[in-house]
Amino acid sequence: MEYHNKVPKPTIQRLPAYLQLLKRYQNDGTEYISCNIVAEELNLNPVLVRKDLASVSSVGGRPKIGYRLDTLILDVEHYLGYRDIFPAILVGMGHLGSALFAYPGFPDYGVEIVAAFDADTDKTGVMPSGKRVMPMSSLSSYCIDNGIKLGIITVPADSAQVVCDALIEAGIRAIWNFAPTHLKAPAHILVQNEDMAIPLAMLSKHLQAME
Amino acid sequence: MEYHNKVPKPTIQRLPAYLQLLKRYQNDGTEYISCNIVAEELNLNPVLVRKDLASVSSVGGRPKIGYRLDTLILDVEHYLGYRDIFPAILVGMGHLGSALFAYPGFPDYGVEIVAAFDADTDKTGVMPSGKRVMPMSSLSSYCIDNGIKLGIITVPADSAQVVCDALIEAGIRAIWNFAPTHLKAPAHILVQNEDMAIPLAMLSKHLQAME
Numbered sequence: 001m002e003y004h005n006k007v008p009k010p011t012i013q014r015l016p017a018y019l020q021l022l023k024r025y026q027n028d029g030t031e032y033i034s035c036n037i038v039a040e041e042l043n044l045n046p047v048l049v050r051k052d053l054a055s056v057s058s059v060g061g062r063p064k065i066g067y068r069l070d071t072l073i074l075d076v077e078h079y080l081g082y083r084d085i086f087p088a089i090l091v092g093m094g095h096l097g098s099a100l101f102a103y104p105g106f107p108d109y110g111v112e113i114v115a116a117f118d119a120d121t122d123k124t125g126v127m128p129s130g131k132r133v134m135p136m137s138s139l140s141s142y143c144i145d146n147g148i149k150l151g152i153i154t155v156p157a158d159s160a161q162v163v164c165d166a167l168i169e170a171g172i173r174a175i176w177n178f179a180p181t182h183l184k185a186p187a188h189i190l191v192q193n194e195d196m197a198i199p200l201a202m203l204s205k206h207l208q209a210m211e
Numbered sequence: 212m213e214y215h216n217k218v219p220k221p222t223i224q225r226l227p228a229y230l231q232l233l234k235r236y237q238n239d240g241t242e243y244i245s246c247n248i249v250a251e252e253l254n255l256n257p258v259l260v261r262k263d264l265a266s267v268s269s270v271g272g273r274p275k276i277g278y279r280l281d282t283l284i285l286d287v288e289h290y291l292g293y294r295d296i297f298p299a300i301l302v303g304m305g306h307l308g309s310a311l312f313a314y315p316g317f318p319d320y321g322v323e324i325v326a327a328f329d330a331d332t333d334k335t336g337v338m339p340s341g342k343r344v345m346p347m348s349s350l351s352s353y354c355i356d357n358g359i360k361l362g363i364i365t366v367p368a369d370s371a372q373v374v375c376d377a378l379i380e381a382g383i384r385a386i387w388n389f390a391p392t393h394l395k396a397p398a399h400i401l402v403q404n405e406d407m408a409i410p411l412a413m414l415s416k417h418l419q420a421m422e
Binding site: 009012013015016017019020021024041042080081082084086095096098099102103104106109110111149150157173174176180181182190192194195196197198199200201202203204205206207208210 | 220223224226227228230231232235252253291292293295297306307309310313314315317320321322360361368384385387391392393401403405406407408409410411412413414415416417418419421
C-alpha cells in the first residue's frame with residue numbers, strides 16, 4: 001500500500017471524525033459511501049472531503065457510487081496508525097493522570113499506556129490493571145530498555161519542563177502535554193498540547209456573549 | 212471597562228497561554244512585560260501578540276516599557292470570564308466523567324461543575340466532595356431551576372446525541388463534548404468538541420514518520 005508522502009495536518013485532524021462516521025454507516029449495514037454524504041453529515045465542504053479521502057485511500061472511490069466502506073475504514077485506520085500500537089508512558093499520577101492511566105480505550109487509537117511514573121513514592125506500586133507506577137528514578141532506564149517513544153505529561157505546570165527534558169533525554173520523540181504551560185523542546189520532538197483552558201475560554205466567551 | 216466587540220477566535224485561543232506566561236513573570240517579581248518578550252517566550256509573531264494584547268487591554272501598553280503585569284492579568288482574566296464562575300453540569304459518570312467531576316481546578320478557569328447525571332442509578336448519590344450525581348430524569352428540572360447554561364457530555368458516542376438534545380431542551384447554551392461523535396445542534400448553541408482521537412492521531416503520525 002502506498003500513500004502520498006505528505007498529508008496536510010488539517011487532513012489528519014479531520015480523519016478521526018471521518019472514521020467515526022464511516023463506522024457508523026458500516027454498522028447500519030451500508031456498503032458504499034460518497035464524499036457528498038460525508039460532507040453533509042459533518043458540515044464540511046465536499047471538495048475538501050474528496051481531497052482528504054483521496055489522499056489516504058489505497059484504491060480510490062468509484063464515480064456515482066463512492067468508496068467501499070470496509071476498504072476505506074481499513075485505509076484510514078492504517079493511515080492513522082491504529083493498526084500499530086505505540087507504547088506510551090505517563091508521568092504524574094494526579095487526578096487526570098490516574099484517569100488516563102485507567103482508561104482502557106487508548107489501544108483503539110493506536111496507543112497503549114504501559115507504565116506510569118510519579119515523584120511521590122506513596123503513589124508507586126501495581127494498579128488493579130496489573131500495570132505499574134514507578135518512581136522517577138526508573139524513568140530513563142525503563143524508556144530506553146522498552147524503546148518507548150511517546151510520553152504523556154500530567155504533572156503540575158511548574159514541574160512540566162523538567163519532566164519534558166527528562167523524557168527527551170530518555171529517547172522520547174513525541175509528547176502529549178496536559179500541563180498548562182508552554183514546553184521548550186527541540187524541533188524534531190512533537191509536543192502536542194492539550195490545554196483545557198482553551199476550550200473553557202471558548203465556552204465562557206460564548207456564555208458571556210449571551211448574557 | 213470597554214472591549215472591542217469582536218475579538219477573533221484565534222486570539223481567544225491564545226489568551227490562556229498569555230495568561231500563564233504573565234502569571235509566571237508576575238511570580239518572578241516582574242512589573243512590566245513587553246509584547247516582544249511574550250512573542251519570544253511563546254514562539255509567536257510579535258505583531259500578532261501586539262494586536263492580541265491591545266484587543267483585550269483596558270489601558271494599553273506604554274512604549275518601550277510594555278504592559279503593567281497586574282493590570283494586564285486582570286484584563287485577560289476578566290476578558291476570558293475567569294472572574295465570573297459559570298455553573299456547569301456533567302452527564303456520564305464513566306472514567307473520564309468521574310475524573311472531570313472530581314477535578315477541583317475548573318473554577319480557576321471560570322467554570323464549576325455543580326452536579327452530574329447518569330442513566331445508571333447505581334452511580335447516583337453524593338460524592339466525597341458533597342456534590343450530587345442524579346438520575347437523568349432530574350436533568351431538565353435541575354438545569355431550569357438553577358439556570359444552568361453549560362453542559363459537559365462524557366457519555367459513549369451512541370448516546371451523545373440524545374443527551375445533547377436533552378441538554379438543549381433544558382436550556383443549555385454551550386456544550387463541552389467529550390464523546391467521539393459529531394453532534395447536531397442549532398446554530399446558537401456552541402458545541403466545543405474535545406476529541407482525544409485528534410491529538411492521538413497527530414502523535415501516532417509523528418512516530419510512524421520516524422520509524
